[in-house]
Amino acid sequence: MTAYTLLAARLSRTAGALCIGTLFFAADARADDPDEAPPATSTSAPVKPGPATAIVTNVYDGDTITLDTGDRVRLRWVNTPELKPLEDYGQEARDYTAALVQGKTVTLIYGSALRDGYGRLIAGVMIDDKNLSLELIKQGYGHLFVIPPDSTDLTGFVAAQDAARTARRGLWSTPRYQGALHITSFHANADGDDRENVNGEYLRICNVSPDPIELSGYQIADISGNRWTFPTLTVPAGHTFKLHSGKGTNAADWQAQLAVYLQNADPIWNNKLDRATIYDRYGRVQDARDHSVEKETP
Secondary structure, three states, rough: OOOHHHHHHHHOOHHHOOOOOOOOOHHHHHHHHOOOOOOOOOOOOOOOOOOOOOEEEEEEOOOOEEEOOOOEEEOOOEEOOOOOOOOHHHHHHHHHHHHHHEOOOOEEEEEEEEEOOOOOOEEEEEEEEEEEEHHHHHHOEEEEEEOOOOOOOOOOHHHHHHHHOOOOOOOHHHHHOOOOOEEEEEEEEOOOOOOOHHHOEEEEEOOOOOOOEOOOEEEOOOOOOOOEEEOOEEEEOOOOOEEEEEOOOOOOOOOOOOOOHHHHOOOOOOOOOOEEEEEEOOOEEEEEEEEEOOOOOO
16 A cells, blocks of 8 residues: 555545635735745846845745845745635744744745745745744644745655644644645636636645645536546645646646646636535545635625
């Protein structure tokens, strides 16, 4: 029996337990989701360099901080629960990060991508010889999250996450983190006319298990029970793939952004109310997330 089979058996839950999706309000989806910054555009203007060290002046959430240089930093190697809308352990993650780095001098570790499309630095943060991302993962306040390209040896991060998961620390004690795949964002309403921008409907899904996952046979369903089957594609531990509704060529290079296209000619998600539920090849629920439009006040 493989390690993944053992993990899947240990983490299996009923569909009912996992259908407690997080309400995700369409109006605020992109602005509040730190995973969904647009890619940095290529221009003739040089990219502003980031500091080697700086003082942390503000902690927005568990994985986003502001420096005394005015730069905002999106942490490498970790994704923490959101504050808007509030997810389980989102506040605890923010408070933990603040306790470690608020008002302190930190060292920044950069990869090949210095900034994202919002101008935020993409960097690891070291404080007192501790890697902030790794400490969050150890406490169960975040999961491994790789922003490619990234050649970092992730062995220590994977081991720390598996230990936290086995101990059911923090987010690993909640229903939405019992499967091998976790939906980190759900964009049911594409920009503009959905019919003209079918691939603007997408989900970002992360492999939160300690092993690579072969997606063949996995499925995703909407709130009405319509299902779509994933193609063959391997997702390494901690990596994400974007699941687009429309037509396209699947992207399988894990050193870039992995992508899967469901090959639909028309939009599949309801802009007002829907639920995305992921099943493994044995029919076990991996995660479920709701989409809902915030009601206007009369």
